[in-house]
Amino acid sequence: MKKIGFFLFSLVxxxxxxxxxxxxxxxxxxxxxxLKQELxxxxxxxxxxxAPGKKYTQQKVDYVMDITLDDDxxxxxxxxxxxxxxxxxxxxxxxxxxLDQNVRAADSKTPDISSSSIPKKMNKAKFEKSFPEERFDxxxxxxxxxxxxxxxxxxxxxxxxxxxNLAKPLASGDIYKFKIKWWYNINxxxxxxxxxxxxxxxxxxxxxxxxxxxxxxxxxYDNVEGWQNDQFWxxxxxxxxxxxxxxxxxVPEDHMLGATGILKNEKEVLSRKExxxxxxxxxxxxxxxxxxxxxxxEKIEKTRASKTKTWKFFAENVRDYxxxxxxxxxxxxxxxxxxxxTVMAYSLYSKEANPLYGDHSxxxxxxxxxxxxxxxxxYPYHKAxxxxxxMGMEYPQICFNPGRPAADGTYSDRVKYTMIHVTIHEVGHNxxxxxxxxxxxxxxxxxxxxxxxxxxxxxxxxxxxxPLKRGLPKNIVGYMRxxxxxxxPIMSKGDNVYEFGNNAYGKPATALWILRETIMGKELFDHAxxxxxxxxxxxxxxxxxxxxxxxxxxxxxxDWFWRGWFYTTDFNDIGIKGVKKFQTNTTxxxxxxxxxxxxxxxxxxxxxxxxxxxxxxxxxxxxLVMPIIVEFTYKDGTxxxxxxxxQIWRYNDKExxxxxxxxxxxxxxxxxxxxxxxxxxxxxNSFPKEKTNKFETFKTKIKG
Amino acid sequence: xxxxxxxxLLFIISFLSFTPHKYYLSLTQINYxxxxxxxxxxxxxxxxxxxxxxxxxxxxxxxxxxxKELKNNDVFFKKYLKEKLHFKxxxxxxxxxxxxxEYDGDLVYFYLEIENINQLKTIEITNNILTKHxxxxxxxxxxxxxxxxxxxxxxxxxxxxxxx
Numbered sequence: 001m002k003k004i005g006f007f008l009f010s011l012v013x014x015x016x017x018x019x020x021x022x023x024x025x026x027x028x029x030x031x032x033x034x035l036k037q038e039l040x041x042x043x044x045x046x047x048x049x050x051a052p053g054k055k056y057t058q059q060k061v062d063y064v065m066d067i068t069l070d071d072d073x074x075x076x077x078x079x080x081x082x083x084x085x086x087x088x089x090x091x092x093x094x095x096x097x098x099l100d101q102n103v104r105a106a107d108s109k110t111p112d113i114s115s116s117s118i119p120k121k122m123n124k125a126k127f128e129k130s131f132p133e134e135r136f137d138x139x140x141x142x143x144x145x146x147x148x149x150x151x152x153x154x155x156x157x158x159x160x161x162x163x164x165n166l167a168k169p170l171a172s173g174d175i176y177k178f179k180i181k182w183w184y185n186i187n188x189x190x191x192x193x194x195x196x197x198x199x200x201x202x203x204x205x206x207x208x209x210x211x212x213x214x215x216x217x218x219x220x221y222d223n224v225e226g227w228q229n230d231q232f233w234x235x236x237x238x239x240x241x242x243x244x245x246x247x248x249x250x251v252p253e254d255h256m257l258g259a260t261g262i263l264k265n266e267k268e269v270l271s272r273k274e275x276x277x278x279x280x281x282x283x284x285x286x287x288x289x290x291x292x293x294x295x296x297x298e299k300i301e302k303t304r305a306s307k308t309k310t311w312k313f314f315a316e317n318v319r320d321y322x323x324x325x326x327x328x329x330x331x332x333x334x335x336x337x338x339x340x341x342t343v344m345a346y347s348l349y350s351k352e353a354n355p356l357y358g359d360h361s362x363x364x365x366x367x368x369x370x371x372x373x374x375x376x377x378x379y380p381y382h383k384a385x386x387x388x389x390x391m392g393m394e395y396p397q398i399c400f401n402p403g404r405p406a407a408d409g410t411y412s413d414r415v416k417y418t419m420i421h422v423t424i425h426e427v428g429h430n431x432x433x434x435x436x437x438x439x440x441x442x443x444x445x446x447x448x449x450x451x452x453x454x455x456x457x458x459x460x461x462x463x464x465x466x467p468l469k470r471g472l473p474k475n476i477v478g479y480m481r482x483x484x485x486x487x488x489p490i491m492s493k494g495d496n497v498y499e500f501g502n503n504a505y506g507k508p509a510t511a512l513w514i515l516r517e518t519i520m521g522k523e524l525f526d527h528a529x530x531x532x533x534x535x536x537x538x539x540x541x542x543x544x545x546x547x548x549x550x551x552x553x554x555x556x557x558x559d560w561f562w563r564g565w566f567y568t569t570d571f572n573d574i575g576i577k578g579v580k581k582f583q584t585n586t587t588x589x590x591x592x593x594x595x596x597x598x599x600x601x602x603x604x605x606x607x608x609x610x611x612x613x614x615x616x617x618x619x620x621x622x623x624l625v626m627p628i629i630v631e632f633t634y635k636d637g638t639x640x641x642x643x644x645x646x647q648i649w650r651y652n653d654k655e656x657x658x659x660x661x662x663x664x665x666x667x668x669x670x671x672x673x674x675x676x677x678x679x680x681x682x683x684x685n686s687f688p689k690e691k692t693n694k695f696e697t698f699k700t701k702i703k704g
Numbered sequence: 705x706x707x708x709x710x711x712x713l714l715f716i717i718s719f720l721s722f723t724p725h726k727y728y729l730s731l732t733q734i735n736y737x738x739x740x741x742x743x744x745x746x747x748x749x750x751x752x753x754x755x756x757x758x759x760x761x762x763x764x765x766x767x768x769x770x771x772k773e774l775k776n777n778d779v780f781f782k783k784y785l786k787e788k789l790h791f792k793x794x795x796x797x798x799x800x801x802x803x804x805x806e807y808d809g810d811l812v813y814f815y816l817e818i819e820n821i822n823q824l825k826t827i828e829i830t831n832n833i834l835t836k837h838x839x840x841x842x843x844x845x846x847x848x849x850x851x852x853x854x855x856x857x858x859x860x861x862x863x864x865x866x867x868x
Contacts, residue, residue: 119839412770414752469809478731478748482844483857499727695735695744698815702804 031625032650035559038567039544045223050548051535058539060085061218061243068250068308069325071207074198077183078215081148083243084176088221091171095164096227100213101184102160103234104194105139109159110234129191136185136192140216143181153178160232162216180216195393195400201328201350204301208329208350210389210400212322213238220439224542230441236494237440240319242538247313251325253305256292258331258348258385259323260397261315269311274331281333282342288332288362294351301328315396317380317538319437322395324348324387332358336366339378343369349388356405356419361386364420364462368427371458375526376431376533384427392422394429401426417467424458425451436536443543444494445566449508450546456513470501471509473678479506480571481680490566491543510678511565518676519627519646520556528553560625560646570623572677575684576669577619577655583610600688601666612665616687617657622680625649628656631673634664728753728841730833734867735848736824743793743824745800745816747785749833754812757837758784769807781805785814785833792828793821824849828866835860 042048044055062083069076086092103110122130145155145164154165170176186209189197196212219228220239228239251257257269266275274291281289305327315321328350336343347361365386369379381397389400403419405411428451432438438446452471459466469475479487479502488497490508497503516525531553532546547562564570581603582593593613598604603612618628628644640662648656660666671685679685683693692700730749737744755766758780766774774780782802791798803815827847834841839860846855847867856865 412767412772414769467809475809478729483855486857499729501727693735693737693744695746695815695817696740698806698813699803699817702815 030650031564031653032560032647035547035563038563039547040224040542042548043223046542046545048548049552050532050545050550051552052539052545055089056539057087057089057223059087059218059221059241061241062245063215063243063321064246065215065321066248066250067214069209069211069252071252071255074186074188074207075183076186076211076214077181079179079181080215081177081179082216082218084170084178084218085243086170086172086174086176088223089172091169092166092221093169094166095170095176096219096221096229097162097164097180097216098219098228098232098238099140099142099157099160099162099216100232100238102139102157103232104136104187104192106135106137108139113233136187138185138187138192140182140184142216143183144179146179148177148179150179158231161219182216184214186211189389189391195391196322199390201352204328206301206326206328208324208326208388210322210324210387210391210393212320212393212395212400215321217320220540222540224540225439225442228439228441230493232441233495235500236442236444238320239439239441239540240437242317242319242437245313245315245318245321247315247321248310249313249323249325250308250310252327253307253309254300254303254327255309255325256297256327256329256331256348257311257323257325258329258346258387258398259311259313260318260321260395261313262382264312264314265310269309278333282335282344285335285337288334288345288347288358290358291331291333292329294330294354297328297330298351318396319434320396322398324385324389324398324400326350330354330358332362334362334366336369338369338373341378343379343381344383345369346383346385347387348385353388353404355409356403356411356416357386357388360416360420361388361401361423364423365427367462368424368455368458369430371461372428372431372454375454375457376436376530377537379430380435380537381430384430386423386427392426394426394434396430396434399423399426399429420462421455421459421469424462425455428455428458431533435538436533436541437539438536438541440494442493443491444500444504445490445508446541446543446546448505449490450512452505452509453512456509470506471513473510473514474675476502476506476510476678477680480569480678484569487569489569507565511561514677515550515558515561518629519558519561520554524554524556525550564624564626568623571680572624572626573622573679573681573684574618574620574626574628574671574677575681576671576687577617579617579669579687580615582613582615583607584613585610601668603665606665611661611663613659613661614666614669615657615659616669617655618671619655619684620649620653621684625653626677626679628658629672629674629676630660631670632660632662632666633668633670634662635667636664638664728834728838730841730843732829732831732833732843732845733848734827734829734846736821736827736850738850741819741821743791743800743818743821743827745814745818747789747814747816747833748808748811749814751807751810751812753834753838753841754781754784757834760837768812778802778805781814785816788832789816790830791818792826793818793824794826795828826866826868828864829858830864831858832863835863 044053047053063080065078065080067078145153147153156163187194187197188200190199196210198207198209200207218241220241221227245261277289277291329348332347334345336345345362345365347357349357365384369384373379383397385398387400390402391400392402393400401423403415432451433440433447440447456468456471486498488503494504516522528550532549551558581596585592585594596603625646627646630642632640669687672679733746735744751768755768758766762780764774766777798818800816800818803817805812805814829845831843831845833843843858845858845865854867
């Protein structure tokens with residue numbers, strides 16, 4: 001036994017002895033070195049364990065708003081009173097407000113930062129949109145910025161942001177109240193694009209409005225960025241403070257409206273019939289109850305009310321506000337049991353989206369709330385709405401989703417699964433970033449990546465064998481082995497990455513999937529992920545807080561994984577370089593290893609008293625360090641699996657040798673047989689090498 | 705000035721917080737295999753994009769992976785690929801055989817083969833897949849000749865490459 005021990009011991013060092021001796025020194029390049037230089041130093045606001053510290057503070061902003069929608073002129077007018085609570089320990093000499101709608105102002109710099117060229121030809125409709133006679137002006141028109149007494153308040157507009165110049169600094173712990181009045185032209189999001197806007201239906205002349213980023217919103221001030229100073233260029237989304245919203249929205253009298261917050265004047269805006277149906281829905285947990293039917297909506301959309309009505313809402317502790325309104329909306333509702341608390345799942349959709357929405361929308365909302373609550377925390381709000389908004393965009397308690405059936409009411413599986421996929425995704429955003437409130441402007445992956453991962457679990461809960469796409473390791477391979485000049489690390493700002501979807505959604509979702517399925521195991525991963533979610537609910541986590549919590553709560557050092565998957569564009573490729581076979585001869589107290597040099601894995605003259613000893617050399621053309629998952633198939637058809645942790649690569653990043661001994665003869669060896677590790681080249685994963693490639697396997701199958 | 709406005713639209717449309725794939729990319733893998741004396745070609749494209757392109761070009765309704773999927777659609781795929789893909793081996797134009805296609809998630813894989821190639825020095829490819837309807841389409845083309853791997857990103861304007 002001692003000799004075998006020494007034998008193994010010497011193998012570990014064999015690799016080192018090949019290294020050339022150099023005279024130059026070097027810094028630590030080991031892939032398992034800690035992330036100390038990349039992560040900020042822990043402090044009493046953000047601890048080394050990844051939890052908020054004792055001195056963690058967060059600003060609070062309350063809004064009281066009166067909003068009027070002008071359907072005839074597709075215009076919005078608003079007046080708001082902002083109450084800013086300076087909970088930080090700093091005195092603030094100015095405040096910053098976000099004016100996101102200015103991204104579509106006539107003088108927006110957003111179009112100026114993307115390159116353009118003249119195509120050979122384009123169709124006329126597209127040409128007219130791309131080369132408009134006059135540029136659409138959808139920016140904010142700020143009518144007034146005043147103190148609470150009505151006196152003028154000094155302010156400076158800088159593109160999509162506005163600085164409020166305070167007469168004297170706002171002391172730590174103090175409150176500041178001020179007012180803004182504004183209006184803007186609403187964009188047609190179907191023709192002009194955007195996360196908010198209206199869709200026009202030429203057939204009946206109506207508009208479906210899905211309205212967001214419609215009010216000047218306070219920027220985040222924290223101990224990570226200070227004041228947010230990164231403009232809204234259009235892609236990297238939002239960083240927002242929590243607060244309470246009191247909102248009155250005035251729309252045409254015949255509109256059906258859904259919004260963030262609790263509806264305070266149900267009796268004024270809903271009919272008696274609708275309120276009765278809603279009462280039924282509040283105790284119906286198995287099927288959506290229709291509150292406004294398609295028949296009723298079709299009747300309403302044929303006429304135009306000249307009067308208006310005002311919907312009154314109060315939303316407590318939300319980071320943002322959005323609403324959807326139209327006279328075309330059908331409404332259905334279902335109760336969802338979240339650990340004994342009833343939450344309502346709603347859908348608002350036009351007849352054009354039915355029966356797809358009627359069949360799946362509210363059910364998808366309900367499933368998302370259940371699954372996400374299981375893996376994070378109980379959904380704390382009273383409802384979640386999915387709106388037929390024909391985009392994919394999320395806000396607290398309400399989101400806008402795509403998908404409509406064909407004109408004859410039928411829809412393909414592809415349309416169905418895309419619609420469910422996006423609905424789950426957008427409702428899932430209620431958890432990340434609406435509650436676990438990361439800074440989307442800086443780190444798209446922190447909400448999109450985490451959400452794309454959890455969305456997979458909700459999809460599998462929605463339907464057995466749900467066709468998962470993004471997030472499975474095999475599906476990120478095409479991206480990770482792609483042209484390196486067009487790939488950015490996950491730890492990059494969304495505005496600056498090439499393949500946004502793969503960079504900020506697909507790859508981080510895959511990374512978490514691999515951590516759970518392959519590296520940490522479900523139990524340890526789920527506990528750590530839940531810990532992170534609960535520590536940072538209603539707070540502002542940074543990447544370090546996530547990385548640290550996942551390690552701290554699981555007892556697994558993952559610095560190597562974060563470094564490889566999040567800070568580099570390295571990919572995984574592990575192969576089998578070669579195999580040597582040995583058997584033993586025992587004479588007295590000496591055990592001698594005798595190599596069998598015949599081809600393949602078989603033995604020519606096998607001594608029955610000896611086990612089968614294989615010395616396998618694994619190589620790693622890829623830059624990532626990952627576990628080696630090896631499947632040994634014995635001659636009798638049985639299989640055995642062995643997983644070597646990623647740390648096996650710590651002394652030699654290129655090649656390791658490992659002994660595997662067995663009682664039975666091995667016929668073949670394969671690495672990562674279930675495609676768990678996003679190995680970009682599987683042609684080196686088998687020994688003996690597979691003779692037929694993917695092409696030939698397919699050709700044989702076709703030819704029968 | 706007007707030019708600056710051009711891409712406002714395309715740019716903003718890609719801002720949504722959900723991305724079905726939102727980028728236009730295909731992968732063509734070319735592999736010369738000595739043992740079979742043939743050039744093996746595997747191409748993958750996004751299913752929705754190829755469906756859109758073929759529906760427009762041939763006025764058909766493919767409905768891929770649905771119960772209403774157009775039968776004999778290989779005829780159209782073959783026709784499309786023959787129009788959009790051209791190969792030269794050692795500077796001589798060569799026809800390829802369309803072996804078939806398979807679906808994997810949101811991708812369609814095509815298998816093509818150029819047979820009876822005893823030896824070769826160069827392969828030239830002209831790749832116009834999807835560039836007509838998707839101006840931002842990028843066709844990543846990879847080639848393996850012996851132990852040499854090379855790859856190039858082809859586009860609407862730069863649509864051909866020679867591998868040596």
